[in-house]
Amino acid sequence: MPEYRWPEIGTTSLIGKRINRVDGPEKVTGRAKYTYDLKRPGMLYGKMLRCPHAHARILSIDTSEAEKLSGVAAVHIVQEPGTEIQWAGDDVVAVAAVTEQITEDAIRRIKVEYEKLPHLVREEDLAKAGDRVKPFTEQVTGDPDQAFQAADTVVVEGEYGLPVVTHCCLEVHGQVAEWEGDRVTIYPSIQGVERVAGQYAQALGVPASNVRTLMQYVGGGFGSKVAADRWGTACAQLAKKAGKPVRLMLERKEDQEVAGNRPSDFARIKLAATRDGTITAWQSESWGTGGPGGGGSPPIPYIWQIPNQRKIHSAIATNCGPARAWRAPNHPQACYLTMCPIDDLAAKLNMDPLDLVVKNVSLLGPRAELYRQELAKAAELMEWKKNWHPRGDRSPGPMKRGMGLSLHTWGGGGHSSECQVSIHPDGSVEVSLCTQDIGTGTRTVLTIVTAETLGLPVEAIRLNIGDNRLPPSGNSGGSTTVGGVSSSTRRAALNALEQLFLTVAPSLGVSPEQLEAVGGQIRVKGDPTKSLSWKQATAKLGVASIKEMGKQPGPQPNPGELTSSGVGGVQMADVSVDVETGVVKVNKIVAVQDCGLIIDMKTAESQVYGALIMGICYSLMEERVMDQLTGRMLNANMEFYKLAGLADIGELVVHMWTDPEQQRRGVIGLGEPPVISPGAVIANAVASAIGVRVPYLPLTPPRVLAALEKGGMV
Amino acid sequence: MRDQKNKPTSDKRKRGISRRKFLKGVGLGSGVLSSGILGGPLLPEASAVAQAAEVEVAGPTPAPIELTVNGQRKNLRLEPRVTLLEALRDWLDMTGAKKVCDRATCGACTVILDGQPVYSCSVLAIESQGKNIQTVESLAQGDSLHPLQAAFVENDAQQCGFCTPGFVVAAKAFLDKYPNPTREQARLGLGGNLCRCGTYAGIWKAVLEAATGRRDSQRGIGQGGGSNA
Known part of the structure; x- marks a missing residue:
């Protein structure tokens, strides 16, 4: 049995280098076919009639006028009369017709009567939430009361919060469904091609062996695309009724309202330190909503192991579309709710926040030393010590400049996965496993790993993914x-x-252990003159291909394994704020990020750039706006649900932490960690610039101006 | 005839419909649209429609429509409410342009219409007749990428890739107009497209590099300076 290790550091020809994304050409030419682009023979177009009320009971449904419309092929009632609907936009009736336009006409002809029920869609004011509040148990560590009252203690108190934001994947949720007898093929837009097949089997009542799921490209997921969903089942049912393939993709408005979001979190926080800056106590009362289910509790204080704590969280059940995992679930909220008070504490102590964090670095747990080093590197790249000033930029003019910092953590250990590698007699190589590339570079990484291992160029590897008949390799979620x-x-x-070594060793007159695969050759270690070209070697297989499995059991606790779990990461931001208009401009963000052994430096850096930009979006622009009167989302679109554009991003500096110790940790996921800190770093930089805390994200001009009016330096 | 024509309009007005849905719903010929509605009042008076009705009126049933896409004539029968994006994707199976916001905000559907980049989700197919429609599918020649596309790949200016074709087309139109952009011009000039994965850093570099490459290839790299030397 071979030894399952990564190649020695410094010996690789591909791993860790800057390799182009292998599916780049397919994407830039528009040839990459996403679910939304598929057109199966005779395909119909499906759409959904949705409930216009945030909380209602369906009394009656009349689809007769829709069914009479020429071109309509199937009508399927998704939720029957009597059902209580818990959020606006929930699925009621699905329709399929020969064109998208006729489907829209049919939807308008369906009559549904509702009994409206009382709703709550806003959660930022805990006092107004009434019986929708579900308190968790209070948690106490140490003796917080004594710690807050101890002599020579400095205490800061404040309220902080982040609203619900949506995933806003550019490809909306949806799928194509096609039946052949009692077998169904689903082309989903999904982060888990393998796992979703079982969900369809269960929902449709067919044997799991009858469900095929196929997907090559997905237009973003960010955590929101792991379930078959009611619209997926409805699409398959329409296809069954019509006897034709059906494509049902959500409308943008629907996607924003019902297809996932990140829960909000608000908190009243008290934080204490001794006068010399030793952090001693934490107290928080937090609340937030993840929709009708209420939602979970953020892990605060985030990372910091503060000795004395009292905390209580309440989940608020709202009549809004349910939350879904959003890139690093709970971490961006917890990070913001922790790193902002720490920054405020530094201001009150009249300390540089970098000094406060370094002074308390021992509270940062097992990665304390790594954080210290990453902070030093980030400070160097930001020229922190040269540029830092006490809170409030005193320079003349309306443009105020400031800096903020934050740190984060994530797991990211590899999930269980099975893979088959085939070496064919003609020299071709196939890699087959049911994973998916959600834009993270999975295809590229797998191609590099195989090519490196077999001593071949990346072009020599053929990769098969996105088909549930291939060896199981799980969902793409949690950076696993x-x-x-x-x-x-x-x-x-x-x-x-x-x-292959076993087959060719006799012809080279050595034992298999003496062979290595390098540069397109199978050769004898230490004697490069004795070699076979790859094709000469594989020709010796005769007519039988090699097909070998590799099974990865999941995250491994010991160092030196192929994958392990747990990363840190430090970020710093430099912003300018116009105190006359309230507009915040990001000048620069520095991200220092560790993630074990990096397979492809180019796509790894892209993950971090992307996370920073997504972070700028949720820090400055993104917010789901709910209207309590109508119970609807007011900005369920892309013109009022704002995302950053190219002009909004500033200078982004990404530094991957690649010391030998990290590389020995094996491969660790990277998608989530760098998206955690941007909210805190940008908000802290704004506080540093204008001298006052803007408590709630996103940092829109009205919020900045309100904070300045309340206590700023204008 | 007129009753028929107005049906979808009044039907939709009751539902508080958007301007764009109105444009999609109303079955008017191109002359009316370009001469009045887009630049004028949101909802024309009935009399204005009656006066304008002297020009040819199409719809709401499917009408013959001829599009010139990447130099090729395509004859279709489409309801006048079908957008150019829908015609390309659902009738011509040219799916490089994507439907994302469907409201002229994100640019994923960008195509070039008579040399100008447009959001094809907000242009009616019937309006695009007689114009030269250029899509992302026209840029690469077989396996040989357009230099701009090669620069996108080299700078990893894509992640999930759903915004990418729209960005490539918008960038092409931008460079056609500004062959030697400054960093600042490129920053602002590419502001009409949105990406969710956050690939702007790579896109920015790719566009500037493609512009430089274009200059270099025009004057020949390593030839002792450009035409000003």
């Missing part, structure tokens, strides 16, 4: 994909190579 699939692929490739 890269560790899992790179490890199973490394194992399978090493196993396949071992078989």
